[in-house]
Amino acid sequence: MPLDKAGESGTAYWIVKEEIKMAVILIKNALVLTFEKDTLSGEIIENGAVALKDDLIAEIGKSPELEKKYSGADRILNADGGIVMPGFIVTHTHMPYVLGHNMPVDFTQLKSFWDMLQKMGWEWLEDITTGEGIYAATRYAAAKMLKSGTTTVCDLVEAPNVLPGGGRPLDYSIRAIDEVGIRAQVGYEVTARIPGVSILEKLDPEMAEKGFEENIRILENIPKESSGRIHGRLGVHTAYTNSKETLRKAREIADKYGCGIQIHIAEIPRVFLVEKFGKSAPMVLEETGLVGSDMVAAHCIDLNDEDLEILKRNGVNISHTPLTNSFGGNGMARVPEMLEKGMNVSLGHDCFFTLDVSEYIRYAYLVHKAHNANPMLIPPFQVMDMVLSNAAKALGMENSIGSLKEGKKADIIIIKPDSPTPVNASSVISYFTMTFQGRNVDTVIVDGRIVVDEGRLTTADEEEISRNCILEAKKLWRKNGIEV
Numbered sequence: 001m002p003l004d005k006a007g008e009s010g011t012a013y014w015i016v017k018e019e020i021k022m023a024v025i026l027i028k029n030a031l032v033l034t035f036e037k038d039t040l041s042g043e044i045i046e047n048g049a050v051a052l053k054d055d056l057i058a059e060i061g062k063s064p065e066l067e068k069k070y071s072g073a074d075r076i077l078n079a080d081g082g083i084v085m086p087g088f089i090v091t092h093t094h095m096p097y098v099l100g101h102n103m104p105v106d107f108t109q110l111k112s113f114w115d116m117l118q119k120m121g122w123e124w125l126e127d128i129t130t131g132e133g134i135y136a137a138t139r140y141a142a143a144k145m146l147k148s149g150t151t152t153v154c155d156l157v158e159a160p161n162v163l164p165g166g167g168r169p170l171d172y173s174i175r176a177i178d179e180v181g182i183r184a185q186v187g188y189e190v191t192a193r194i195p196g197v198s199i200l201e202k203l204d205p206e207m208a209e210k211g212f213e214e215n216i217r218i219l220e221n222i223p224k225e226s227s228g229r230i231h232g233r234l235g236v237h238t239a240y241t242n243s244k245e246t247l248r249k250a251r252e253i254a255d256k257y258g259c260g261i262q263i264h265i266a267e268i269p270r271v272f273l274v275e276k277f278g279k280s281a282p283m284v285l286e287e288t289g290l291v292g293s294d295m296v297a298a299h300c301i302d303l304n305d306e307d308l309e310i311l312k313r314n315g316v317n318i319s320h321t322p323l324t325n326s327f328g329g330n331g332m333a334r335v336p337e338m339l340e341k342g343m344n345v346s347l348g349h350d351c352f353f354t355l356d357v358s359e360y361i362r363y364a365y366l367v368h369k370a371h372n373a374n375p376m377l378i379p380p381f382q383v384m385d386m387v388l389s390n391a392a393k394a395l396g397m398e399n400s401i402g403s404l405k406e407g408k409k410a411d412i413i414i415i416k417p418d419s420p421t422p423v424n425a426s427s428v429i430s431y432f433t434m435t436f437q438g439r440n441v442d443t444v445i446v447d448g449r450i451v452v453d454e455g456r457l458t459t460a461d462e463e464e465i466s467r468n469c470i471l472e473a474k475k476l477w478r479k480n481g482i483e484v
């Protein structure tokens with residue numbers, strides 16, 4: 001189906017295609033990190049191997065034994081002593097934001113987070129994003145994330161001007177994700193905001209209804225039980241861009257489809273919501289019944305003790321996004337306290353900066369030490385849990401991804417470290433926070449399919465993806481009056 005017809009015929013073409021998988025793959029000569037439970041207790045196997053059968057992990061063990069047993073494998077990958085581990089999981093992204101990377105806008109207009117949201121987030125990006133832009137940017141983001149070791153994302157699509165004409169933004173998004181081969185949960189952002197109109201002046205429940213329809217279309221087409229790589233996760237923008245009725249309806253839909261919710265909480269100063277509603281975001285969300293353990297909440301910055309308690313008692317999963325929060329001058333989420341309270345904290349990145357997960361790992365590892373003047377905060381294993389087991393749990397996928405275990409999904413990466421010192425069983429955890437870079441990822445397997453082979457994307461033409469993305473970025477930039 002030609003792209004310009006996407007969404008018009010009602011054909012769910014993204015679930016039709018049968019993926020080509022290798023039957024049996026053996027990865028040998030590896031420093032295997034299972035990351036089972038957490039990285040303190042997770043097993044490290046020197047001279048290890050992992051055997052994959054179809055889309056699942058068949059066996060984990062010592063290399064000589066598995067080499068003998070799987071000598072007839074369809075493909076044998078030699079890790080050359082490198083690291084073999086589960087793929088990284090990022091719990092909050094907006095892949096179409098890639099079109100705004102390096103956009104030469106007037107940053108002097110961005111004096112507060114409020115400006116940042118209204119201008120950078122809405123006016124200059126989301127409100128002028130097209131279906132073709134979503135497709136181009138999502139392909140680019142998925143390709144770069146895969147190449148640097150991210151195998152699963154939770155993406156929230158925001159493009160309010162694609163909806164009113166009957167467009168279907170999630171078709172463009174899902175088609176791109178499907179082609180490139182990353183695993184994803186995807187939702188469209190339900191918001192009553194009217195593009196170009198201040199949320200303080202007017203909200204339109206009709207906009208929210210269209211958003212619900214877009215989510216439901218996907219949730220109906222891809223049932224929760226389906227075994228594919230792509231699933232829906234209901235997207236809700238915030239408590240303050242929706243009515244309480246809308247928030248209540250979102251809970252009903254999430255319960256009906258068992259799909260989980262993704263939302264932004266407390267990225268904006270608490271006082272704004274208290275002035276508007278007399279309550280903070282967690283209070284509004286608890287009152288409307290939307291909070292729950294099936295919720296992934298991005299940001300969660302300006303929270304008082306009571307707010308934090310609400311999120312904890314409702315089992316809300318946090319998606320910590322320290323780079324974007326720093327850029328917006330939003331302050332810093334109370335992550336060490338959240339972890340201390342036993343809350344589930346994962347990592348997100350909004351796709352606002354680089355798509356290399358190593359930068360987010362390193363920043364999350366460092367920033368709380370600096371912010372609290374305490375080097376003991378966030379040890380390396382804790383930040384690794386944020387992009388592995390905690391993230392899998394946040395997405396309700398702890399039984400299938402986030403660690404290497406027989407029977408779990410074959411979402412695996414091989415890293416060939418470029419390090420001036422030995423990377424072995426005793427040094428490997430520090431490697432991730434000190435010198436790991438996405439470009440050290442050599443091979444990536446998702447759902448048993450080799451999607452990055454010796455650093456090369458196998459599923460699509462990377463140069464064509466880049467050219468197409470630049471083309472769409474130019475179109476978007478020109479709408480902002482930028483000559484390019």
Ligand SMILES: [Zn+2]
Binds near residue numbers: 092093156298350
């Ligand atoms: Zn976001």
